[in-house]
Amino acid sequence: MINLTINNVPVCVKEGSTILEAARSIGIKIPTLCHMKELSELGACRVCVVEVKGMRSLVAACEYPVYEGMQVYTTTQRVLNARKITLELILSDHRKDCLSCERNTNCELQKLAYKYGCDANKFAGETRNFVYDDSTDYLVRDNSKCILCRRCIAVCKKAQGVGVIGANERGFKTHVACAFDMKLVNTPCVGCGQCITVCPTGALKEKEEIVRVQEALANPDKYVVVGTAPSVRAALGENFDQPLGTNVQGKINTALRYLGFKKVFDVNCTADFTIMEEANELIERLQGNGKLPMFTSCCPGWVSHAEKNYPELLPNLSTCKSPQQMFGALVKGLFAKKNGIDPHDIFVVSVMPCTAKKHEKKRTITDGMPDIDAVLTTRELARLIQENGILLNELPDGETDSPFGEYTGAGIIFGATGGVMEAALRTAASVLEPNAPYTKLEFDEVRGLDGVKEAVYRIAGKDIKIAVVNGLKNVKAVCDKVKAGESDYRFIEVMTCPGGCVMGGGQPIKATFVKHKNEVAQKRASVLYKADKAMYNRRSHKNGSVLDAYANCLGAPCGKEAHRLLHTSYSAKPAYVKES
Amino acid sequence: MKGSNLPFQGTVEQERQLRDKLAELKPQGGALMPALQYAQELYGYLPYEVQKIIAEELNVTLSDVYGVATFYSQFSLFPKGKYQIGICLGTACYVNGSGEIYDKLRNILGIESGECTLDRMFSLDATRCVGCCGMAPVMTVNGDVYGKVKADDVEGILSKYSAKESKNNG
Incomplete structure (x- = not known):
């Protein structure tokens, strides 16, 4: 243990601790901009500088290790001045459209500038030549607001194992971009949006579709329906000052009705459809029809990653569309017919915790129509609600509409890592053991935040080994094993984002989330597990709407009509496309 | 890109x-x-x-x-041309008008410093002092040194090398 003092207060911490950690342990906060525990500790921003007695220059608290007898001062005049000037220099090269910036009042740079009384226009001079990239369907990079903290680079490379952005050139010309300043659309980016969630400013954001949705809502010829993904209800409240882990589904339903959506459905319901198809597909594969192990296909980031990096594994991907795409196909395919509406007049909006879903919406086209017309992130829905003057917290709880508003507990847990696996196992176990007096309902081994979870379940006299992966960097080891023929897995769930969809790239952003990622993930996931537990029906094949649709329209799960509407195919794609 | x-x-x-x-x-x-x-x-x-x-x-x-x-400046994303042009932007050359010569070269060749023309004939580098300030402004083409260059001389100098090429090809 090491003894030191911080602002004359004695502290005792483990050897190897940084000054930042030592200060935090006694309740002293040192400001940071670039720091992300374990992911990015490079002292790039210099906002965390502190004074150490006997040292000539200030040191970066986030990376400087403590030593015996060290005397640290975190708020001397010299420190405060240095931080202020550093912030003013950052601001000198920052496009200050704060009033209308999407991150206004939720910007780490803005907060520090206020705290230190910075003059944003103190240093006027040459500005950098900024990269602006809106080449993808899901993300906009505006480097005029980039402060070069490199958090996006760290999360892309270290948490996701994708690594499509880096710091290019040097000195004044340094900028964050893809190799050769290529457009993001031509790289192996999977669209997870984790970079957005760690950006301290407004340099990264989703590609907005709010206006398109508003136009559709205002068009009397359009029949606009909406469905929200499980994870949205677990997080939207955070943007309305609700505590972490508040379920606001009832209020979301009311708000969506206020906004003018004709039908308020729930993607939980189509998650149940996904399970009907996926569990039956798994059973077919286990019986020798198709390749094993089967990978889940609900996560568009993972699907895109597989197409670009693991073409040989594409036959192992479940052919089921994701709940989002099934939602669109079912609304335009079944609901429209049943209600005598021309499916071309229907505009399907999904609300997702995810940015990759914006790209996925164009993936599948049924009968010449895209399944989904617009995708809003949780953050965009929050803005839409706010812009329309709807006071979410004061709304009464509302119900969802029939037929795609009914759901089971299995559909709800889709948003947490392990949730799709658990939901599929619930149905697979029941189908394979129809006469068993008790079939397993809670599969605790697949829950939790470990990057790779494994378990073996004995179902119908057979051992079935499964794996659950979250955080895309963890997928490599599993895929390599499968490729080499060394795995005995039968079923593998992959979610791109660490923690699953509840931690998706479209979820609300708070500065403190960067430091408490696991806590945020647990609290959001607990909303889903609590809601699941409160349900009477917790198996997808008990969903009345689902059973009705199969009995009257779809036929058997994985049958011909089900395949036409609810399944898709994949094709290998190049990781990089050279630009001319 | x-x-x-x-x-x-x-x-x-x-x-x-x-x-x-x-x-x-x-x-x-x-x-x-x-x-x-x-x-x-x-x-x-x-x-x-x-x-x-x-x-x-x-x-x-x-x-x-x-x-x-x-x-690192030791690496280049562009190949070098058959004729490598250097234009000194050191102090003495710069105050004697090498900036203007540099602009002229960029205009005629259609490339920036560090780049190479499409026919791979000329590449251009803005350099630091080449050690003959008395001849400022100085421009070099491979081993040839041109001193007291004026912007109007640039076309003539380049055409010497282009002509050599067309003679070789013809």
Whole structure:
């Protein structure tokens, strides 16, 4: 243990601790901009500088290790001045459209500038030549607001194992971009949006579709329906000052009705459809029809990653569309017919915790129509609600509409890592053991935040080994094993984002989330597990709407009509496309 | 996309040499710098195709390769031309008008400093002092040194080399 003092207060911490950690342990906060525990500790921003007695220059608290007898001062005049000037220099090269910036009042740079009384226009001079990239369907990079903290680079490379952005050139010309300043659309980016969630400013954001949705809502010829993904209800409240882990589904339903959506459905319901198809597909594969192990296909980031990096594994991907795409196909395919509406007049909006879903919406086209017309992130829905003057917290709880508003507990847990696996196992176990007096309902081994979870379940006299992966960097080891023929897995769930969809790239952003990622993930996931537990029906094949649709329209799960509407195919794609 | 848009002319033999070298370097830590130095030497520049091979063989991301390649001035994304033009932007040359000459060169050749023309004939580099300030402003083409150059002289100097080429071809 090491003894030191911080602002004359004695502290005792483990050897190897940084000054930042030592200060935090006694309740002293040192400001940071670039720091992300374990992911990015490079002292790039210099906002965390502190004074150490006997040292000539200030040191970066986030990376400087403590030593015996060290005397640290975190708020001397010299420190405060240095931080202020550093912030003013950052601001000198920052496009200050704060009033209308999407991150206004939720910007780490803005907060520090206020705290230190910075003059944003103190240093006027040459500005950098900024990269602006809106080449993808899901993300906009505006480097005029980039402060070069490199958090996006760290999360892309270290948490996701994708690594499509880096710091290019040097000195004044340094900028964050893809190799050769290529457009993001031509790289192996999977669209997870984790970079957005760690950006301290407004340099990264989703590609907005709010206006398109508003136009559709205002068009009397359009029949606009909406469905929200499980994870949205677990997080939207955070943007309305609700505590972490508040379920606001009832209020979301009311708000969506206020906004003018004709039908308020729930993607939980189509998650149940996904399970009907996926569990039956798994059973077919286990019986020798198709390749094993089967990978889940609900996560568009993972699907895109597989197409670009693991073409040989594409036959192992479940052919089921994701709940989002099934939602669109079912609304335009079944609901429209049943209600005598021309499916071309229907505009399907999904609300997702995810940015990759914006790209996925164009993936599948049924009968010449895209399944989904617009995708809003949780953050965009929050803005839409706010812009329309709807006071979410004061709304009464509302119900969802029939037929795609009914759901089971299995559909709800889709948003947490392990949730799709658990939901599929619930149905697979029941189908394979129809006469068993008790079939397993809670599969605790697949829950939790470990990057790779494994378990073996004995179902119908057979051992079935499964794996659950979250955080895309963890997928490599599993895929390599499968490729080499060394795995005995039968079923593998992959979610791109660490923690699953509840931690998706479209979820609300708070500065403190960067430091408490696991806590945020647990609290959001607990909303889903609590809601699941409160349900009477917790198996997808008990969903009345689902059973009705199969009995009257779809036929058997994985049958011909089900395949036409609810399944898709994949094709290998190049990781990089050279630009001319 | 940044970098040279000249067609890549690397040979199978060069690629074999590069891959052999990378296999040799890979087990050592910090293989990226020596790999880039070797490739720069081998090809004369570091185009997309070469950086892709390096990323693939060393199992690092293309972003990492490109980041290092653009950080150090010893690496170039552009090949050198048959005639390498240097224009000194050192103090003495600059106050004697080399900035104007540099602009003229960029205009005529249609390239920036560090780049190469499409026919791979001329490449341009803005340099520091070349050591003959008495002749400022100074421009060099391969080994030839031109002193007290005026902006109006530039076309004449370049045409000497173009003419030599058309004579060779004719």
